[in-house]
Amino acid sequence: MLLKKIKIVQYKNISNLGFEPHSSINAFTGFNGMSKTNILDSIHYLCLAKSNFGRLENNNVMKGHDFFRLEGEFEKNSDLINVTIKVKPPRVKVIQKNGKDLDKISDHIGDFPVVIITPKDKNSLLENSIERRKLMDRVMSQTDRMYLEKLVEYNKWLKQRNALLKISDIDRYDNLLLDTFDGKMEPLAEYIFEKRKDFIIKIAPRLSEIYKRISDGAEYPSIEYKSQLESKKYTELVKENLKKDLILKRSNAGIHKDDLIFSLDDMNLKLFASQGQLKSFALSVKLAEFTFLKEQKGYIPIVILDDVFDKLDNKRVKYLVSLLFDNGFGQVFISDTDKERVKKIFEDSNVDYKLFEVQNGNIINECTST
Structure with missing residues (x-):
């Protein structure tokens, strides 16, 4: 191309x-x-x-x-x-x-x-979970259109759910409408969760191989996908979090809370990595994206x-x-x-x-x- x-x-x-x-x-x-x-x-x-x-x-x-x-x-x-x-x-x-x-x-x-590499990439390893979810979504959206469409739809319903929570109180809320939103979001959340889990399984070996080459095998890198849906179904999670949602006036359960944990020798990158290690890890993530896209798309x-x-x-x-x-x-x-x-x-x-x-x-x- x-x-x-x-x-x-x-x-x-x-x-x-x-x-x-x-x-x-x-x-x-x-x-x-x-x-x-x-x-x-x-x-x-x-x-x-x-x-x-x-x-x-x-x-x-x-x-x-x-x-x-x-x-x-x-x-x-x-x-x-x-x-x-x-x-x-x-x-x-x-x-x-x-x-x-x-x-x-x-x-x-x-x-x-397309893959873009910038000096600011290492910040995404340290900032909030939103940036780390973007690492997944940016690549997966380019290789799986169904994933992108379901992610867009999930975010649409999430926005409406949050808008309802903002005008609700703990003793005054539209339970029927909340149930409607949750019913729409449940299959989307489960689909996205499974796709993200599979993506991390596929990209982790690429990341590890590239990082080891850059660092001459000095450390062992790893990436872990963390999601509330690992232990419970979406419908269970939203029921358990309803009171918290009404108090905080936002949705606290779902795939929009997913995160990635990056580690070197089983130590959290955010807590222990030097600037050199951060640069190497961020570059490895981007190059892993490149090799994954190249393989999945069939062209460079x-x-x-x-x-x-x-x-x-x-x-x-x-x-x-x-x-x-x-x-x-x-x-x-x-x-x-x-x-x-x-x-x-x-x-x-x-x-x-x-x-x-x-x-x-x-x-x-x-x-x-x-």
């Missing part, structure tokens, strides 16, 4: 920009604040119909304008597919594939798989590396490069402030590449390896 062309209009601080990427390595260089990251984020948006940096669409529209537009031409299995995404916050979001409007955003997710996903080389030591850079650039790698998009550094990495790896120099949301120069 390749991104052949892209056009970016009024996205963040990019007014109007179009370019044709290389089929292998594409590097965007320039000073900080020149829009390198925004270019990469527009590619992420084309693939997943959302920014990697938050949900508020208003933040994605260029100042002084009320909409943005992204256009891309992808090649997949020898077919050319034109994708257009038009967003006018707060309500208008249209995705077209070869000129035809898609009925649902979920119809787009997974057609153009796009990889985005945002300001990664500057934050990794030489050993981690060497391993990342060897995994992505050896043995028939796919299309990679990179941002970096140091043009000479990335050129040396590419030339040492003997790969073809295209360099784009970025300034104030424009490409002022581009060159291709010979």
